[in-house]
Amino acid sequence: MNLRKRLRKYLIMGSQNCPRDPVKILEEAIAGGITAFQFREKGLGSLKGEDKLSLGQKLRKLCRQHDVLFIVNDDSVLVDPLEADGIHVGQEDMSVKQLRSTFPNKIIGLSVSNEAELKESSVDVVDYLGAGPVFGTSTKLDAKVAVGVEWIEKLRGMYPDVPLVGIGGVTVRNSGLVLEAGADGVCVISAMTYADDVRDVASRL
């Protein structure tokens, strides 16, 4: 399956986003049909060190068993121990050029939230772009200003062939707008991790 298809339903989470066992939440999301997962263990209440690694290993194993793409957020040190398929970074993280030279064959995703960031970005060395926050979000405390689906349209126009996902405040109800604007996939955290029925949300997304 090509990357655009594999990024279609992209769950991102760490234990800090989960009101119950993250392993169970991922199992249910996989049963509902997610195609990609990002291990984003960061921020208030997140696990560190061995505990972080141990949870990452359990989530990685599940993704492998079900052929779900497994991406690590930010932490390049975890890529090899978790045998991740790739890494996602933002503008304030490790440079994508450096990552590309360290991981020539891994998937590299980069966040772009506005024109100024785009100007500074080496889009040519990454495999996909994460655009957002499309809508308002309270999950990421340092999220930038919501950019709307117009930002997706703009990026799609500029980069017709680059895999593109929308993130930030995405729900079952508004996910269609993100895809109609030209995204290949939608990323969600809270809409899935806090759902009463995770599997149902994943399948309807």
Ligand SMILES: Cc1ncc(COP(=O)(O)OP(=O)(O)O)c(N)n1
């Ligand atoms: C797919 C995807 N898109 C954007 C982000 C945000 O990355 P970043 O700006 O580095 O912020 P943090 O997630 O690290 O807080 C993402 N993680 N994934």
Ligand SMILES: Cc1nc(C(=O)O)sc1CCOP(=O)(O)O
């Ligand atoms: C991790 C993250 N990155 C964003 C960006 O705009 O780059 S918004 C965000 C949080 C998304 O969480 P929710 O689906 O609960 O709104």
Ligand SMILES: [Mg+2]
């Ligand atoms: Mg980051």
